[in-house]
Structure formats: C-alpha cells, structure tokens
Amino acid sequence: MLDFLNTLPGALALGLIWSVMAIGVYITYKVLNIADLTVDGSFVTGGIVAAVLITGGMNFILALLIATLAGAVCGLITGLIHTLLGIPAILAGILTQMALWSINLVISSGKSNIAVSVYSNTVIFSQGLVGDALWKGALIIGLIVAILYIFFGTELGASIRATGNNQDMARAQGINTKMNIVLGLMISNALVALSGALLAQYQGFADINMGKGAIVIGLCAVVIGTAIMSKISQNFLVRLLGCAVGGLIYYIIFQAVVFLGLDTNLLKMLAAVIVIVFLGVPYLQKTYGAKIKKHLDNRKIAKGGDQK
Amino acid sequence: MIELKNITKTFNPGTVNEHKAIDNLNLVLNEGDFVTIIGSNGAGKSTLLNIISGSIDADTGYILLNGTNVANLSEHRRAPYFGHVFQDPMKGTATDMTVIENLALARGRGKKRSIFRWSISGKDKAYYEEKLKSLGLGLESRLYQKVGLLSGGQRQAITLLMATISQKPSFSQIRKDYVKFNPARRDEAKEEVERVYHEQKEIYKNAVKEIVKNHKLNSSEKSHKIKEAYKAFDTKMREYDVTKPVLLLDEHTAALDPKTAAKVLEITERIVREQHLTTIMITHNMNDAIKYGNRLIMMSKGKITVDVSGEEKKKLTISNLLDMFSSASDNDVLSDSAILG
Structure with missing residues (x-):
C-alpha cells in the first residue's frame, strides 16, 4: 500500500499535465459539440516543437508558447478543411492527424524520439522533482481555467458556445458559425499542444508515438470529470475544473491498475472501456431505465406484494 | 420596404427528384405590412422564408431591402435585418445557455x-x-x-x-445605414438625414438649456424633462432607422397546444403593432390568416395565386378562402382542402 502511495504524486503530476489536454478536448467535444481527432497529432506536434526548440537552446517559456501556437495552427487546418471544404469534422480531424504524422517527423528532422535531458537543458519541470511539477502544473491549470472562464463570458466566447449549442439559432442571430468553429478548434488544439509540450519536458523526451490514443485519454478525463462535477453544479467554471479533476482521477485509476499488476499493454483498452461505460450507461439509463423500472413495478403489483 | 424579384429555386435539378419550389416569384412588401401566407404542404412557403433569411440560396432573383440587394449576403450577415422564428421551438434558442x-x-x-x-x-x-x-x-x-x-x-x-430586440443602433449608425439603403439617391439621402440630425440636435440642446435655466423646477423634475426632450430626439431619429428587422414567422405556433398557440400569437400581434414591424407569417390556420395582418397571400406550386389586402381582406371568410383555394389550384383540390379544412 505504501508503495502505491509513493507513486501517487507522480500520477497526480501526469494527471495535471493531461488535464490541460482534457480541457482542450472539452472545448471541442462539449462546447463546440464536435469530436475532434486532430488532437492525437497536435499533441505530438506540441511535444516535438518544444523538444526541438529547447534542445536547440531556446528558453522553455518561449518554447512552450511557440508549441502552443503550433497547436493552434493544427486546429486552424482542421477547421478550414471542415468549414471551407465541407468535410465532416471527424474526418477532417483524422486527415489532419494523418498529415501531422509526416509534419511532425519533418519538424524533428526524421527522428522518432528526441531526448530533452534535464542535465543539459533548462526545462519547466521534470519527473525528477515531482513536488515542483505538482505546484507548477496546478498553477498552469488554474491560469488556463481562469482565462477560459473569462473568455467564454465575453461576447465572442458566448457566441462560440451558442455555435456549439445550436447552429441554426446562432446563424439567425448573426453569428459567423464557421469562423467560430475554426476559432474553437484552434483554442482546443493550442491547449492540447501545450499539454504535449509539458509532457515532453516532464518525461524527458518527445516521441512521435506519444499522442497515440490521446483523444481517448482526453475524453476519459472529460467524461469522468463531467459525470462527477455535474452533480455539484452546472456552472461553467465547475465544469472546466471537472476536466482537471477527471484527468487526476484517470491517472490515479491508471496507477492503481498498474499497481494491481495488470499488463500495461491492456491500459489503452482500459481507457476505451472507461469512455464506453461513462458514455453508454447514461444512455442505457435514459432509454431502458424507465422500461425496466415499469416492468419491475408491474411484477411487484402482479405478485400482490407492494400495494400500499 | 422589401422587394422580391424573379425568385426561383429548384431542388435536385437534373434528377428524377427535381422539384421547383419557387417559380419566378415577385412580391413587394411595404413598410409595416403584416402579411399572412397560406398554402398547402410543398407550396413553397417555408422555402420562400428561408430564401429571404438566407438559410437557403435562391437560384435566381434579387431581394431588395430598401433598394439594396441582400441576396448575395450569407445568412449571418443578413441576420441584423431579419428576425426568424422557426416552427420547431428547439431551433430558435440555445438550450444549454440561460x-x-x-x-x-x-x-x-x-x-x-x-x-x-x-x-x-x-x-x-x-x-x-x-x-x-x-x-x-x-x-x-x-x-x-x-x-x-x-x-x-x-x-x-x-x-x-x-x-x-436587436440592439438600437447609434445615431451615427442610423445615418450611415440610411444612406447605404438609399443607393439610388445617395447624396440626397445623406443631406436629408444629416440635416434632420443637426436640426434635432439643436432643438434638444436648446431644450436642455431652457430646462437648466428654469429655476422653478427642482432637480428631479429637471432630469425628467431632459429625459423627455431626449426621447423626442430619439424618436425622431428612429424614423430614419431603415434596418428595423423584418419579422419572419414560419408557422411558429404549429408545434404548440391551442391555448399556448393563441397566447403566442397574441404576443406576436402586440410586438408587431408596437414596433410597426414588417412581418411575414406562415400559418396553416385559416382563422389566424384572416384574423391577423393587413394582407393575405396564398401560395401554390411556388407561385403566389391570391393576394388580398386592406378592406378586401377584412371581408374574407373561411368559405370564400376555400373557394379561392380550389380555383387557384385546380388539380389537387381534394388533398389541399382536406389538409387545410
């Protein structure tokens, strides 16, 4: 048990880093109502851009900013493919993700793995100093949540929420829905790339494969977070924080499962199963819950048992 | 004033499903007209409204809003000039927002x-x-x-x-729009609206001076009088506001129960009357079509077949409306009257 507790800070630090990407996924999946698969690619783009720049001697804050902007560009590409060419959002995301695989390799000059050593580079945090990573990660999450909360309270932010909610209504109210979708995708992927850039520094390397299944982990955090936090409040701030909480819970579960000795090759399947359960159970409850309850009630009545 | 010229719309052209929804339609609505549109299913009523609002693009034709063609503007660019209420209550609001x-x-x-x-x-x-x-x-x-x-x-x-409720435009916006929407007499319009603006501004300024000088009034009376003077100024300028939204109602009470529908219609009528809005209302209820508005249009197969207004409309009854209906659309009388009756 003590061993498990010892690994917890590390899990929490990873959870915080992935929470940044979960918030990005939340913006597309919940706010814009789009399942955006670009993230598997833009996550890597963020990691690789940061790794290349930092090992090239750039200041890590500047490198993080540039990696974030690179993510925004990835979102821009998906957005334009979707809105200008009329390709469904999910396919547009897959296409960009595909293209990013090559682009990421070009950025890393063909290397599939770039080491960001803490000994020869200055990085924001690393897994050698978990406490450091924890407070910095929490601070970053706090900043992002605050900025997003303020942004979605402005006229522009509200119009993006309306776009995701009801496009017919948004257009009838003079909102440029196409522009808003592109903007939302850019913000989302910027956060995802930031998350990738943070992870590359934390784990000490960027890998061309580090984004595989990232969308599922992001979705996992979002669905866990919303399921828990929506019980507390429907407030937008609470829901954003919920993504962070979801990310943390995901990594605690992850750590617990590893500790219990599950084959790590099965972890991706576990993530997929969590998403399926969290999305599927509410649906089953909605469609069959009432029917089953009625059926059971009828049985009770038929037995003459519970007739008060 | 809104003018539709030679509007045509064909769905699925060149296929077996080709359907001419709007057939070379012309229509002129005057400022403050409240038009009710009736017609059987597939007559092109909703298509017409969607073409005006921009959610469907017409194949040909112009939509002139006070003389300016808006047919090439995308829906969100046109939105300030039109208020669209859909049949489906889910469609008009963002449900996850307050x-x-x-x-x-x-x-x-x-x-x-x-x-x-x-x-x-x-x-x-x-x-x-x-x-x-x-x-x-x-x-x-x-x-x-x-x-x-x-x-x-x-x-x-x-x-x-x-x-x-689109926000009241500022005076400078009103002046700019007034010139923009009178392209035929641009200089004249500019001169006119500027003259009125400066005249009214002068009147307002002088009125304020008078009120401030007047020692008989206490401060609350003064502020009240100043507000009144400003209101007069405001009202005068609003007369030049050409971008007051045209209200497009697409069977907006069809999905409601009779009592609620009546209530919503009553609210509609009051808003239209109070704001003198130019309004187009599609309805399947002949009573409502007769009761509301100053003009009634009947559509059939993408064309306007009946257009009555003023005194003539006031005298309409359901039975002579049905007669008109059968004479206007001679082939499928039975199905139409069955639907509408």
Missing part, C-alpha cells in the same frame, strides 16, 4: 462580437427583465435558468423576443 444569455446573443445581432465586452453586463439585467415582463408569462423571474428547462410555448415567446 435565458439572459440567449437574449444577450440576440441583442448583439449585427454587431461585432467583441472579446473585450462581457456578453451580459449588470446594467442590462433590468432591460431584459422589462422585456420578459412584457410577454406576460412570468419569465422575468427565470432569467438565469437554462432555456432547455422551459416549455415549448415559453421558448417560442423568447425566440420571438430575440427576433425583435
């Missing part, structure tokens, strides 16, 4: 959505409350509730409000 957020979105119609302004500011609350109170549905106490929690009738009433 009542006040929805109203704020509508109020910003036609303005740039800025990142530097809050979508709702504290001082707007009273304005929205007052507007909701005018609906008489008790919605003013539910300002911070999600629209998704409201009933269909309440939502339609809010959509109606949203279609008609």
